[in-house]
Amino acid sequence: xxxxxxxxxxxxxxxxxxxxxxxxxxxxxxxxxxxxxxxxxxxxxxxxxxxxxxxxxxxxxxxxxxxxxxxxxxxxxxxxxxxxxxxxxxxxxxxxxxxxxxxxxxxxxxxxxxxxxxxxxxxxxxxxxxxxxxxxxxxxxxxxxxxxxxxxxxxxxxxxxxxxxxxxxxxxxxxxxxxxxxxxxxxxxxxxxxxxxxxxxxxxxxxxxxxxxxxxxxxxxxxxxxxxxxxxxxxxxxxxxxxxxxxxxxxxxxxxxxxxxxxxxxxxxxxxxxxxxxxxxxxxxxxxxxxxxxxxxxxx
Amino acid sequence: xxxxxxxxxxxxxxxxxxxxxxxxxxxxxxxxxxxxxxxxxxxxxxxxxxxxxxxxxxxxxxxxxxxxxxxxxxxxxxxxxxxxxxxxxxxxxxxxxxxxxxxxxxxxxxxxxxxxxxxxxxxxxxxxxxxxxxxxxxxxxxxxxxxxxxxxxxxxxxxxxxxxxxxxxxxxxxxxxxxxxxxxxxxxxxxxxxxxxxxxxxxxxxxxxxxxxxxxxxxxxxxxxxxxxxxxxxxxxxxxxxxxxxxxxxxxxxxxxxxxxxxxxxxxxxxxxxxxxxxxxxxxxxxxxxxxxxxxxxxx
Numbered sequence: 001x002x003x004x005x006x007x008x009x010x011x012x013x014x015x016x017x018x019x020x021x022x023x024x025x026x027x028x029x030x031x032x033x034x035x036x037x038x039x040x041x042x043x044x045x046x047x048x049x050x051x052x053x054x055x056x057x058x059x060x061x062x063x064x065x066x067x068x069x070x071x072x073x074x075x076x077x078x079x080x081x082x083x084x085x086x087x088x089x090x091x092x093x094x095x096x097x098x099x100x101x102x103x104x105x106x107x108x109x110x111x112x113x114x115x116x117x118x119x120x121x122x123x124x125x126x127x128x129x130x131x132x133x134x135x136x137x138x139x140x141x142x143x144x145x146x147x148x149x150x151x152x153x154x155x156x157x158x159x160x161x162x163x164x165x166x167x168x169x170x171x172x173x174x175x176x177x178x179x180x181x182x183x184x185x186x187x188x189x190x191x192x193x194x195x196x197x198x199x200x201x202x203x204x205x206x207x208x209x210x211x212x213x214x215x216x217x218x219x220x221x222x223x224x225x226x227x228x229x230x231x232x233x234x235x236x237x238x239x240x241x242x243x244x245x246x247x248x249x250x251x252x253x254x255x256x257x258x259x260x261x262x263x264x265x266x267x268x269x270x271x272x273x274x275x276x277x278x279x280x281x282x283x284x285x286x287x288x289x290x291x292x293x294x295x296x297x298x299x300x
Numbered sequence: 301x302x303x304x305x306x307x308x309x310x311x312x313x314x315x316x317x318x319x320x321x322x323x324x325x326x327x328x329x330x331x332x333x334x335x336x337x338x339x340x341x342x343x344x345x346x347x348x349x350x351x352x353x354x355x356x357x358x359x360x361x362x363x364x365x366x367x368x369x370x371x372x373x374x375x376x377x378x379x380x381x382x383x384x385x386x387x388x389x390x391x392x393x394x395x396x397x398x399x400x401x402x403x404x405x406x407x408x409x410x411x412x413x414x415x416x417x418x419x420x421x422x423x424x425x426x427x428x429x430x431x432x433x434x435x436x437x438x439x440x441x442x443x444x445x446x447x448x449x450x451x452x453x454x455x456x457x458x459x460x461x462x463x464x465x466x467x468x469x470x471x472x473x474x475x476x477x478x479x480x481x482x483x484x485x486x487x488x489x490x491x492x493x494x495x496x497x498x499x500x501x502x503x504x505x506x507x508x509x510x511x512x513x514x515x516x517x518x519x520x521x522x523x524x525x526x527x528x529x530x531x532x533x534x535x536x537x538x539x540x541x542x543x544x545x546x547x548x549x550x551x552x553x554x555x556x557x558x559x560x561x562x563x564x565x566x567x568x569x570x571x572x573x574x575x576x577x578x579x580x581x582x583x584x585x586x587x588x589x590x591x592x593x594x595x596x597x598x599x600x
Binding site for chain 1: 374398423424425426427428433442443445472482483485486487488489490491492493494495496497498499500501502503504505510512513514515516517518519520521522523524525526527528529531532534535536538539542545546548549551552553555556557559560563564566568571572574575576577578579581582584585588590591592595596597598599
């Protein structure tokens with residue numbers, strides 16, 4: 001399987017990792033990219049991860065067999081309006097965004113029948129941003145969820161599935177609505193909670209003139225890693241998935257208030273039961289290959 | 301600096317790491333340990349991390365120059381009642397517990413004037429438990445906070461400080477009350493939040509028959525590491541530090557509700573500001589040597 005021309009719109013951490021993975025696995029004859037920033041266009045050429053890069057998205061998209069939107073979600077409307085008339089008949093259009101329901105409809109209504117619009121969500125990333133932080137193995141052993149639009153052709157869905165598998169991912173297909181619900185639990189709320197705890201700590205630090213950095217190895221440091229993720233990307237994710245996010249925050253707060261009462265009542269038995277329950281899932285995650293089994297992530 | 305006899309009461313992750321660090325750095329002529337479980341006493345002899353181990357705590361403590369309580373906080377009362385009449389005149393008594401205010405008083409009122417009671421809190425650990433999971437370098441580059449009791453002799457405080465430094469720690473001294481407040485922010489609340497998010501996710505998983513393990517690499521997996529920490533130890537920490545914990549939960553919830561409103565209002569500007577603020581602290585933590593600088597903790 002090899003696409004003649006692949007165009008990646010937005011070469012940040014994910015887009016540039018994808019470009020590298022395509023080269024490494026020889027999945028495209030020509031890879032091009034379009035970025036608003038000329039510095040990024042220059043950088044991706046310099047890094048030799050694409051063959052051509054230009055701010056003129058329309059031009060880059062022309063003749064492409066596979067087009068990947070890898071910009072923040074808030075740029076999708078702008079992108080699709082720019083490229084919709086330049087999409088080649090029979091092309092596959094995909095993306096790598098973390099929320100699906102809204103953008104499926106947004107893009108569907110802007111493209112013609114003969115384009116297979118198949119959103120992808122590779123569940124992979126680090127706290128770094130930008131084309132220099134990408135790497136080819138980012139998607140290895142990670143899940144990639146496809147949420148095909150109604151008009152996507154089955155043969156193209158099958159082809160895109162093979163594409164992600166060749167890059168090392170495991171592929172699942174589901175409804176966009178289901179995707180957004182599950183991801184709000186496994187990814188969006190954890191990020192929001194991390195942002196919130198770091199923000200709360202910073203507020204107290206400023207207010208009380210404390211040094212929280214110094215003692216962060218006691219737990220907080222892990223949250224700061226997640227809370228260092230791309231601010232624009234996450235801003236867009238929460239706004240795009242706001243109904244699920246709100247609902248999950250409410251559930252989270254109800255449980256937290258219950259935990260607070262349990263602590264105030266010094267109900268050690270109940271606390272221990274909860275903590276023993278949460279301990280078990282760690283093994284499952286390691287066994288499922290979704291994390292390393294080294295204690296403390298192998299940090300020294 | 302070398303103690304003639306050191307007794308470690310409770311050889312779990314921290315106690316056994318300390319025993320290993322003492323041997324490695326040649327800080328004790330004889331190291332003994334007392335554990336309620338005969339299997340643990342057998343194991344620490346087998347692992348050659350102590351010279352002698354016995355369930356008879358009284359006997360083990362006799363003639364010790366340094367005694368370290370490394371049990372869960374809820375066992376302190378039991379331990380001190382057992383050992384108080386066997387403590388050698390002039391001995392240093394310390395511990396490694398994560399909450400200080402209550403236990404300082406508890407132990408102070410049970411010991412005689414000629415014992416220097418100097419609580420220690422090495423801010424180090426992993427999600428693992430038990431003597432087999434310990435290692436000598438656990439305390440390296442980590443902070444250890446001393447909260448000396450009123451009757452502790454200054455020469456003994458200085459000696460204990462050198463002891464922790466020889467093991468690789470950096471040492472700070474502060475009031476127990478201040479310690480418990482700071483640690484509630486940097487350690488206790490992060491752990492409670494991690495337990496709560498994993499618990500909330502498990503509840504939804506059960507209710508909706510979803511597979512959250514599969515997609516946990518999107519963020520949740522990091523929380524499961526922390527939520528796999530020793531349930532008994534953390535049960536005790538929250539109960540011992542319940543006033544600070546309650547107060548911090550309230551602050552956390554107020555901020556979370558504010559974030560929720562910001563998302564519902566689609567106030568992207570404010571969201572981005574918060575996320576950019578929280579991003580900055582990550583660099584400070586890495587620069588302070590409190591975490592590794594590898595993206596994603598260096599996981600592949």
